[in-house]
Amino acid sequence: MEYNHKAIEAKWQQHWYDNDRFHAEDFSDKPKYYALVEFPYPSGVGMHVGHIRAYSSLEIISRKRRMEGYNVLFPMGFDAFGLPTENYAIKTNTHPREVTDTNIKTFLSQLKQAGFSFDFSRNVDTTDPNYYKWTQWIFVQLFNKGLAFRDKTYVNYCPSCKVVLSNEDSQGGKCDRCETPVIQKEKDVWFLRITEYAERLLEGLKDLETLPRIRIEQENWIGKSTGAHVDFPVNNTDEVLQVYTTRPDTLFGATFMVIAPEHEILVRQADKINNLDAIKAYQVEARKKTEFERVELAKDKTGVEIDGLTATNLLTGKSIPIFVADYVMIGYGTGAIMAVPGHDTRDYEFAQKFGCDIIEVIAGGDIAKEAYTDTDEGILVNSDFLNDLSVAEAKVAIIDHLEKEGIGHKAINYKMKDWAFNRQRYWGEPIPIVHCDNCGMVALDEKDLPLLLPEVDQFEPGEDGQSPLANIDEFVHTTCPKCGGPAHRETDTMPQWAGSSWYFLRYTDPHNDNELAAYDKLKYWLPVDWYNGGMEHVTRHVIYSRFWHQFLYDIGVVPTKEPYKKRTAQGMILGEDGEKMSKSLQNTVDPYVIIDEFGADTLRLYILFIGDYEQATPWNPNGVKGARRFLDKLARLEEKVEDKPNEDYQMILHKTIQGVEEDIENVKFNTAIAKLMTLVNELSKANHVATADYEILLKLVYPFAPHIAEELWQLLGHTEDMVYAPWPVYDESKMVETSMTIVVSVNGKVRDRMEVPVDTDKATILAKAKELEKVQSFIDGKTIRKEIYVPNKLVNLVVS
Ligand code: ANZ
Numbered sequence: 140m141e142y143n144h145k146a147i148e149a150k151w152q153q154h155w156y157d158n159d160r161f162h163a164e165d166f167s168d169k170p171k172y173y174a175l176v177e178f179p180y181p182s183g184v185g186m187h188v189g190h191i192r193a194y195s196s197l198e199i200i201s202r203k204r205r206m207e208g209y210n211v212l213f214p215m216g217f218d219a220f221g222l223p224t225e226n227y228a229i230k231t232n233t234h235p236r237e238v239t240d241t242n243i244k245t246f247l248s249q250l251k252q253a254g255f256s257f258d259f260s261r262n263v264d265t266t267d268p269n270y271y272k273w274t275q276w277i278f279v280q281l282f283n284k285g286l287a288f289r290d291k292t293y294v295n296y297c298p299s300c301k302v303v304l305s306n307e308d309s310q311g312g313k314c315d316r317c318e319t320p321v322i323q324k325e326k327d328v329w330f331l332r333i334t335e336y337a338e339r340l341l342e343g344l345k346d347l348e349t350l351p352r353i354r355i356e357q358e359n360w361i362g363k364s365t366g367a368h369v370d371f372p373v374n375n376t377d378e379v380l381q382v383y384t385t386r387p388d389t390l391f392g393a394t395f396m397v398i399a400p401e402h403e404i405l406v407r408q409a410d411k412i413n414n415l416d417a418i419k420a421y422q423v424e425a426r427k428k429t430e431f432e433r434v435e436l437a438k439d440k441t442g443v444e445i446d447g448l449t450a451t452n453l454l455t456g457k458s459i460p461i462f463v464a465d466y467v468m469i470g471y472g473t474g475a476i477m478a479v480p481g482h483d484t485r486d487y488e489f490a491q492k493f494g495c496d497i498i499e500v501i502a503g504g505d506i507a508k509e510a511y512t513d514t515d516e517g518i519l520v521n522s523d524f525l526n527d528l529s530v531a532e533a534k535v536a537i538i539d540h541l542e543k544e545g546i547g548h549k550a551i552n553y554k555m556k557d558w559a560f561n562r563q564r565y566w567g568e569p570i571p572i573v574h575c576d577n578c579g580m581v582a583l584d585e586k587d588l589p590l591l592l593p594e595v596d597q598f599e600p601g602e603d604g605q606s607p608l609a610n611i612d613e614f615v616h617t618t619c620p621k622c623g624g625p626a627h628r629e630t631d632t633m634p635q636w637a638g639s640s641w642y643f644l645r646y647t648d649p650h651n652d653n654e655l656a657a658y659d660k661l662k663y664w665l666p667v668d669w670y671n672g673g674m675e676h677v678t679r680h681v682i683y684s685r686f687w688h689q690f691l692y693d694i695g696v697v698p699t700k701e702p703y704k705k706r707t708a709q710g711m712i713l714g715e716d717g718e719k720m721s722k723s724l725q726n727t728v729d730p731y732v733i734i735d736e737f738g739a740d741t742l743r744l745y746i747l748f749i750g751d752y753e754q755a756t757p758w759n760p761n762g763v764k765g766a767r768r769f770l771d772k773l774a775r776l777e778e779k780v781e782d783k784p785n786e787d788y789q790m791i792l793h794k795t796i797q798g799v800e801e802d803i804e805n806v807k808f809n810t811a812i813a814k815l816m817t818l819v820n821e822l823s824k825a826n827h828v829a830t831a832d833y834e835i836l837l838k839l840v841y842p843f844a845p846h847i848a849e850e851l852w853q854l855l856g857h858t859e860d861m862v863y864a865p866w867p868v869y870d871e872s873k874m875v876e877t878s879m880t881i882v883v884s885v886n887g888k889v890r891d892r893m894e895v896p897v898d899t900d901k902a903t904i905l906a907k908a909k910e911l912e913k914v915q916s917f918i919d920g921k922t923i924r925k926e927i928y929v930p931n932k933l934v935n936l937v938v939s
Pocket residue numbers: 364383384385386389466467468469470471472473474475476477478479482483552
């Protein structure tokens with residue numbers, strides 16, 4: 140066949156999409172399969188090769204599953220709220236709605252040009268009021284259950300974007316969007332109480348089918364630790380400073396205390412503090428630093444000793460100093476620690492700088508040199524009733540003692556914090572809450588949802604991080620849903636993570652006006668059988684969405700405890716230079732230039748052939764041509780097809796079926812394609828290719844390069860397209876080896892190899908081995924002392 144990719148791809152795309160060939164059928168009798176890929180943010184530049192790679196894994200799986208007889212749900216949508224659109228709208232003075240609609244149109248057309256088999260009748264758009272009505276509805280349920288609340292706190296604030304950022308949006312101390320260093324600012328913000336679900340989020344990971352690194356990232360993010368709360372009375376006050384420690388066994392070595400600069404005791408006991416000015420100055424300095432700088436970077440410990448306050452270590456009975464230092468975080472544990480310089484590296488550095496006592500309470504190290512932190516080997520010393528115990532034993536004994544004395548108790552802590560859930564931006568879901576002077580905060584009734592974004596012509600954030608919605612009087616002034624009195628609306632909007640926390644539910648019933656999705660449809664489709672997305676979303680997005688899902692399960696809205704059964708993550712495609720693709724490095728690749736020149740099938744094939752799917756891989760333009768040559772060969776092979784069997788290549792054919800099957804399921808798409816290439820090369824050498832065998836080949840190629848496969852399939856005379864053509868199964872009887880290779884060595888050195896039929900007996904093999912020309916020169920005139928035969932593998936002749 141003459142391979143004209145443009146005509147072929149246009150023809151089949153029209154056929155598939157006009158006939159809705161990838162339609163997912165609610166309640167079909169076939170077994171269901173729900174394949175989910177992370178929906179894109181529809182940016183103005185369109186899709187890049189990374190998008191194509193991200194969707195390709197489950198595109199292959201979806202096409203294969205349909206052939207295997209499944210009713211497949213493989214949907215697509217748009218996570219369209221967010222800053223880039225809003226910034227672009229401000230810059231170009233266009234409404235974000237208009238920008239979003241244009242971008243979505245581009246994305247949709249590009250997805251189709253790549254030939255993806257999404258069910259486009261189920262598209263969702265998080266900025267569609269019919270969609271965000273339900274995002275708001277979920278927020279109301281969270282609010283009514285006390286899981287959404289407002290609190291004063293220090294927040295990460297980007298002075299350039301003028302928005303509050305979550306820790307995850309400001310990793311490394313920089314704004315995720317604009318790279319400006321983030322500062323700490325006190326603000327009244329919305330939180331979702333995700334910490335209440337910490338244990339269940341951890342628990343649910345046990346059943347998630349995923350790579351260890353993906354599970355470990357989530358576990359670390361949740362960050363569970365076990366230890367104790369211990370009380371330290373503050374001398375001459377009625378205050379008790381409570382600390383959280385994972386090492387209560389070291390209590391006899393606690394020689395000073397450290398509190399975070401934001402600790403409330405500094406306000407409560409201000410009149411007793413003699414060096415308040417120095418402490419206030421220190422607080423100002425600390426506020427300029429990010430958490431990352433405070434914890435990770437501060438090699439040189441800073442701090443101020445509180446002049447006027449001391450505490451008592453109730454175990455030693457000694458009075459100990461209290462310091463303010465920024466290596467202690469206000470948001471973790473109790474915001475105060477007992478410092479054990481002998482056995483904690485940070486405390487050791489601090490103690491050396493400030494001249495505090497260092498006491499050894501775990502024997503085994505040399506605390507004159509450094510903190511001794513080995514907890515497996517250490518034995519307690521200088522610790523009264525704990526002496527001679529191991530660390531593990533001492534932990535049990537001390538907690539028992541603390542609880543008996545009423546000065547402490549066992550405690551669990553999570554690194555994870557409550558989810559800061561608001562932005563001061565226009566292009567987001569309005570938070571459906573009103574503030575009433577009589578009733579306080581009141582959630583809107585379901586009948587008043589969606590609370591629409593008001594029309595404005597000014598999208599710039601208000602001063603001091605206020606949302607632009609605060610400038611719109613008609614929006615702000617309203618009446619209380621409870622008492623009818625005057626009230627004002629919340630003007631913050633939700634973060635972008637909101638809409639993506641439940642979109643996979645909406646796909647099951649995208650046009651429902653009465654519920655977020657009908658329960659019976661959720662029951663039919665859930666859980667998601669396989670979810671693929673970016674490694675960077677394994678913590679934030681996946682954990683947030685699991686939290687919402689668990690909450691919705693608790694209130695009876697969804698039928699499964701967990702949303703996802705299996706999770707994989709693709710590696711990034713790097714530029715030719717091995718660097719991350721970026722406009723500034725000019726190393727980006729436009730997938731649509733390649734589609735135009737070589738075709739979507741070539742692009743799809745190459746993007747999966749490029750390297751291990753789960754690893755980062757650099758782009759290689761020569762590889763694109765190689766992929767195209769493979770398709771050319773596949774098309775040429777059609778001229779060799781004859782309607783009569785051919786036994787010559789059956790073994791490799793069936794081994795390829797088996798290999799491709801296994802590789803696809805194990806996300807080893809590159810080796811699956813390599814096997815197909817080998818098969819096509821072998822078939823090209825055959826005198827003729829049997830029709831039935833060529834059909835098998837086309838079916839194996841179809842998930843990767845569906846347009847050309849369909850065209851060749853039709854050329855064979857098929858009137859039905861390949862979407863539901865049955866996936867091939869290998870025939871084991873055709874895979875039995877008929878010959879084997881035997882290595883022949885003399886005195887342990889390999890001299891030759893020979894092919895023999897598999898059922899050859901030992902005597903024949905030894906005789907044949909001695910007849911080999913290359914062997915003879917080494918045994919001629921010598922005595923054979925021993926003849927060793929390792930069945931099916933090798934012969935060794937020992938001569939002297
Ligand atoms: C005494 C001690 C002795 C500690 C020792 C460690 C080693 P993870 O495992 O991360 O939970 N800590 C507690 N709250 C803190 C805060 N707000 N900011 C900074 N550090 C804090 O760590 C718990 C340990 O980190 C606690 O155990 C505490 O120091 C410190 F040999 O207490 B430890």
